[in-house]
Amino acid sequence: MDIKHYMNDLGVRARAASRAMAKADTAAKNKALSLIAAAIRREAAALRAANELDLAAAKAAGMEAAMLDRLTLSDKAIATMAEGLEQIVSLADPIGEISNMKYRPTGIQVGQMRVPLGVIGIIYEARPNVTVDAAGLCIKSGNATILRGGSEAIHCNQALAMLVKEGLAGAGLPADAVQIVETTDRAAVGELITMPQYVDVIVPRGGKGLIARLMQEATVPMIKHLDGICHVYIDDKADLKKAVDVAFNAKCHRYGTCNTMETLLVAQGIAPQVLPALAEQYAGKQVELRCDDAAAAILAGYPHLVKATEEDWSTEYLAPVLAVKVVADLDEAITHINDYSSKHTESIITEDYSRALRFLREVDSASVMVNASTRFADGFEYGLGAEIGISNDKLHARGPVGLEGLTSMKYVVFGHGEVRQ
Amino acid sequence: MDIKHYMNDLGVRARAASRAMAKADTAAKNKALSLIAAAIRREAAALRAANELDLAAAKAAGMEAAMLDRLTLSDKAIATMAEGLEQIVSLADPIGEISNMKYRPTGIQVGQMRVPLGVIGIIYEARPNVTVDAAGLCIKSGNATILRGGSEAIHCNQALAMLVKEGLAGAGLPADAVQIVETTDRAAVGELITMPQYVDVIVPRGGKGLIARLMQEATVPMIKHLDGICHVYIDDKADLKKAVDVAFNAKCHRYGTCNTMETLLVAQGIAPQVLPALAEQYAGKQVELRCDDAAAAILAGYPHLVKATEEDWSTEYLAPVLAVKVVADLDEAITHINDYSSKHTESIITEDYSRALRFLREVDSASVMVNASTRFADGFEYGLGAEIGISNDKLHARGPVGLEGLTSMKYVVFGHGEVRQ
Known part of the structure; x- marks a missing residue:
């Protein structure tokens, strides 16, 4: 498998899907989220079976107990994923909101519109629930996403990705809006963080080691969190x-x-x-x-x-x-x-x-x-409804990052034929 | 001269000054801006003389007419710089503003406070007026700044920097809040864009060539503008x-x-x-x-x-x-x-x-x-009062960047002894 070619293809598809997602209406996005939640509940047994394959491989490879615990998809974890999506449905759609529209002396009206960032790359470790939580936040905020979970959870993540794609299709949204990196080759991460033409921001979720490594190489901006002292x-x-x-x-x-x-x-x-x-x-x-x-x-x-x-x-x-x-x-x-x-x-x-x-x-x-x-200090406690991560950076988003952190503001100008003097 | 050591020293001073600037009150910041404007008007003849040194060197080096024009500090340009500072005085101070303060079910109150970014590095080419415009915006937004102007304008920039420091001192603010890179060695730029421990953001103002070069090397985030198609x-x-x-x-x-x-x-x-x-x-x-x-x-x-x-x-x-x-x-x-x-x-x-x-x-x-x-599409036309640049990026600031683009939002929590259950 040519990783560069594979990742480039994911990037092209994500960029195309991001345009459709940017103009998707709130009802379609909410319908997709509800369908995914229903599919997760319906396929609970199949998800547990996929998870068993991951757990068996992880045990055989000698994974330690704490990591095994994070990798396990219990009935409760499955229910929580579905509930999480329904909570995202209940959040207000941030996209398209126009604020601060004011007349200027020239006659033009200037304000700002909240818009999606475009394509979000998410890099995470064992926890399979991140696949669904992150997909849900990206869908609601009108972004396309490329998810790169830990190789330990690959079966489970593939099973979840199929349900996400089913929900997107059922709502008339492009299935490529949420793509999973299907290879466990580490070179895929190297590609993902160095293709700014297709990826607008990377959200790394994981230990300090992972993030420090990514910082060395990334050319795509990151919303990152290193440590909490x-x-x-x-x-x-x-x-x-x-x-x-x-x-x-x-x-x-x-x-x-x-x-x-x-x-x-x-x-x-x-x-x-x-x-x-x-x-x-x-x-x-x-x-x-x-x-x-x-x-x-x-x-x-x-x-x-x-x-x-x-x-x-x-x-x-x-x-x-x-x-x-x-x-x-x-x-x-x-x-x-x-x-x-x-x-x-x-x-x-x-x-x-x-x-x-x-x-x-x-x-x-x-x-x-x-x-x-x-x-x-947590997205739920602060009332953001959900969080994609916590940012230690000062630019863009600081602290817990919810739906708004996955958006940007563009200027909108309502004119009436004005020209600059 | 050891450039690495020199730039490191500027960085340490800037970081220390940024703390004092972050807590400076609006009156002190406005006083500094007014004093600098007055000093510029008072020293107009000395500024023109310093500019003559730059122009003579540039002519001797065969600089083309368009560049010479941008380098020239006319009486009108001097008056415009002083007026620009007075306009910044009249803008509202964005720092310390608390918004969206809301009670949460746990009893805590959560909102966001607008704060300075910290230290802004500005890299620009011939125009000496950028020295004063950029210093003014950074002072008002409570940031410290390190200015790296074109080597062609070094005499003029040094003369302006002295007046800026005079104004800061007169208002009881640290003179290190605005520092000029006094060497024309290009290695200084390489240091400035790779010291994230001292510099929070770089604003490059200049041609596409300059910015593309900086993008290759910078580890400090940039608010940058490449081209306008x-x-x-x-x-x-x-x-x-x-x-x-x-x-x-x-x-x-x-x-x-x-x-x-x-x-x-x-x-x-x-x-x-x-x-x-x-x-x-x-x-x-x-x-x-x-x-x-x-x-x-x-x-x-x-x-x-x-x-x-x-x-x-x-x-x-x-x-x-x-x-x-x-x-x-x-x-x-x-x-x-x-x-x-x-x-x-x-x-x-x-x-x-x-x-x-x-x-x-x-x-x-x-x-x-x-x-x-x-x-x-311009900061003045949009009512931002002044602009430090225009951003083509999606993260943080998009479009014309004024005072708010030099700030960030931190979360503030008013508690009454609450603990997490």
Whole structure:
């Protein structure tokens, strides 16, 4: 198989399909999504059978348990995929919305129209549900998509792709609007990320290793997320109960997520009160605390205490481990965060109005919070309805990326025969 | 001089200054802009003297007349620079604006805040006025900037940079918020476009050659504009007078601009009426018409008629030359435009409501117009107040880029102690 030729062909088909999708009306897009959801429910047994082939191959290849778990398509996962599509049906269609239409002194009227980006390439690892979630978001936002899932899930992804194509056809939309890369050859990824003539943006979903590798080679722009080194800063004007609740939740609600707190900063004025109260909570979860000298002095005797090194301030643990630092004040906290965070999500705990406003304005991260757990940084929690990923970048989309992140604004001008003087 | 070390130092200073600029209040930013305008007026003689040094060197090096003209800083150009800054003062400050603040079922309030991008690198050629225009837009939008002007204008740019720094200091803002690359070594550009740790976006202003070269090497994202292959489509439901007025203006108002029409498409039903009327106008300007067979048959006898080749449909002439094609209908026009245009600006001339809506929705370009000259695609004409450039890209900013294009939206969450369940 000539991978270059194969990927080029996918690209040509995707570009052609993207034009039809851009002008598809809301009813057709919603009909496709509903048909796909119905087909997924109808073919649940066949999907599980395809998934069994993937699981058998993965077990034979010695895949570890956590990965096997992500690869498994349970009855519940199948139902959730179908429900996810129906949720996307219920979201407003962003395409075609015209805003800010204003008359100019020359007589022309100028505004902006929301339009699809065109062709979205999505690169992901084991989870087969991404195939359906991503296809659904791209269909609703009027884009064509090329999906490159993990080779471990190839049978399952092919089975899902057939159902997606069935739904598209049933709604009179081009089947090429959603294409799966059917080869497991890694060279296909290399092609996908270097064909800007056919692909407008790449959304990589996966580990830091995958994304760092793609960044080296890609010539297509990416909406990407690298790591989540999130901070909570407990100000000395914090409400003690809120501080303990939020700092415990931000670390312990889930360890492996990108919006989990990895570094806790505490103002020196409140550290002697809040740190022991928090340590009591963390002790129940055996959370290891990597402390600077001041925090270590306050927490002497904590059973899982380790002295922090410089490296700890820039480490994403994804585990029951937390870096803890005592800072003089808000200024030191903001400076530390802007120096070490991955610009994902940071939260201040304070009852002080002016400090809250300063934190919101001066912390340069995609999500900035007051008195709330960093775990809220998520497309569903923010009301986007669904998310295709989270962006650490500043250009285009920042933070959780929903339907709007897959769109762009073009200028529209209503004239009445005007010419430029 | 060690260029790598020098550029790295500029980057570190710019990043530090960007933090101060991000929190600078509107009054300080406006004061800096007013002080710079005043300093430019006060030092007009010194600026002209610095410019004379550049002009003398350029003449000695045999620079051609058109380039010398762009390099010249006349009294009028100096006054225009100062006025431009005062216009930027009068624009609303986009930074800090919070929008769409909504309660979520969990109790948190989620919205978005407009924030600066950080550090903007601007690469441009001869025109010294870009130094001041770009500095002004970056200051108002709370960004730091590194300016790399053409080596031909180095004396003039250094003189302007001193006045900019004087204004920043007078307003209590960091002088490093605007830095000029003081070396004319081309390696400096190579460094600037490959230091994403210090530079958030590059805005290249210059010819297609410059930008194509930068695209090969840049690892920092760019807001870039390559070429303007703009179309006017005269529908068979067009008002004949509007059609002639707009198609004449779009070609002949100025030849060298990116929003000038380069291809005219005419519906076959109206071509026999509209083409001769237009040719009469174009003949007065000696516009060469590169015609397909159908247009050539109608225009037989036109003094500057040439048969079009395939290459003409994708050529940006920037000259009194126009490609002319007769198409069957709106569908063929839209397909031709989406195949050949550079996605800059296209206009339909029609009185038909449904066709106007279809053209607006289905043509995939940064500006899409009805019954207006493509020459209106411009930041000032659109009411942006000023423009840093025009983007042909789909991500982030599309079309004329003003202050908002130099900003980004971060999520802000107002909590009351909420934790994730």
